[in-house]
Amino acid sequence: DAMVIQNPRYQVTQFGKPVTLSCSQTLNHNVMYWYQQKSSQAPKLLFHYYDKDFNNEADTPDNFQSRRPNTSFCFLDIRSPGLGDAAMYLCATSRDLRSYEQYFGPGTRLTVT
Amino acid sequence: QKEVEQNSGPLSVPEGAIASLNCTYSDRGSQSFFWYRQYSGKSPELIMSIYSNGDKEDGRFTAQLNKASQYVSLLIRDSQPSDSATYLCAPKGNTGFQKLVFGTGTRLLVSP
Numbered sequence: 001d002a003m004v005i006q007n008p009r010y011q012v013t014q015f016g017k018p019v020t021l022s023c024s025q026t027l028n029h030n031v032m033y034w035y036q037q038k039s040s041q042a043p044k045l046l047f048h049y050y051d052k053d054f055n056n057e058a059d060t061p062d063n064f065q066s067r068r069p070n071t072s073f074c075f076l077d078i079r080s081p082g083l084g085d086a087a088m089y090l091c092a093t094s095r096d097l098r099s100y101e102q103y104f105g106p107g108t109r110l111t112v113t
Numbered sequence: 114q115k116e117v118e119q120n121s122g123p124l125s126v127p128e129g130a131i132a133s134l135n136c137t138y139s140d141r142g143s144q145s146f147f148w149y150r151q152y153s154g155k156s157p158e159l160i161m162s163i164y165s166n167g168d169k170e171d172g173r174f175t176a177q178l179n180k181a182s183q184y185v186s187l188l189i190r191d192s193q194p195s196d197s198a199t200y201l202c203a204p205k206g207n208t209g210f211q212k213l214v215f216g217t218g219t220r221l222l223v224s225p
Contacts, residue, residue: 040121042201042215043157057212090156101147102213104156 003027004105006091012111013081021076021108023091031097032074034066035090037107043090049074050097078110086112116140117216119202125222132189134219136202139183143204146178146185151199151218161187192223 004025013019023032031050035043047056049068063085065077078085091105118137126132134148145164149157163169163176163185175188185204189196199218 040217042117042217045212048212088156101159101162104158107156109154 004091004093004103006089006105006108008108009106010109010111012113013078014113015083016080019078019081019110021078021089021091021110023074023076023105024072025091025093025103025105026072027093027095027103028071029093029095029099029103030071031094031099032068033092033094033102034064034074034076035092037088037090038086046076081110081112083112086110116214117202117204119200119216119219121217122220123222124219125224126192128192128194128223128225130192130223132192132196132221132223134187134189134200134202134221136185136187136216137183138185138202138204138214140204140206140214141180141183142206143180143183145205146176147203147205147213148174148176148187149201149203149215151201153198157201157215189221192221194223194225197221197223 007022033048034046037043046060063079068074088107088109090107092102094102116139148161150160151157161174161176163178169176173190177186199220201218202216203213205213
């Protein structure tokens with residue numbers, strides 16, 4: 001089945017220790033998104049890739065970076081995680097920028113100790 | 114004013130009843146509207162989309178849209194305990210790249 005996969009599902013990192021979360025998709029969608037969702041809050045868009053074009057949201061901290069080496073994979077790098085970065089990180093895809101539907105992966109729960 | 118407003122709940126209904134979830138939005142340019150269901154600890158799952166004023170039915174779900182009032186709702190008929198989840202409303206613009214703007218969601222509890 002075509003799907004969005006995120007690894008790992010749970011990640012524990014230490015304060016200030018770089019961490020990378022990964023997302024892959026078999027949908028062959030052009031757009032990949034990263035969202036951050038904290039408890040009882042709405043998912044917040046961090047950035048998206050349209051093909052290789054990277055688009056950062058204005059309020060995304062510099063601490064968050066992303067890479068998309070090919071159509072199928074996208075990575076979220078947190079250079080120096082703080083306690084406030086503990087959250088669920090959601091990867092989503094859509095066929096193109098005007099697609100009405102986004103398909104979410106299962107998410108990665110990040111804990112910062 | 115928040116871009117998307119939803120009552121956080123919880124909205125408690127007995128099994129078999131109709132659950133009514135409401136959402137208001139501030140961006141008059143929004144053209145597409147989505148309802149996502151999110152179980153605790155899981156990712157959002159798209160359950161309904163609506164683009165035109167009026168009602169759209171899909172099984173037990175009915176989405177209602179009133180663009181003049183900037184209001185969208187989701188009705189769940191014959192509610193089941195498995196419907197217990199948080200329901201996120203997400204409007205989207207229709208020109209260029211318009212990101213989904215999620216509400217904080219309404220938590221629905223369906224009791225057996």
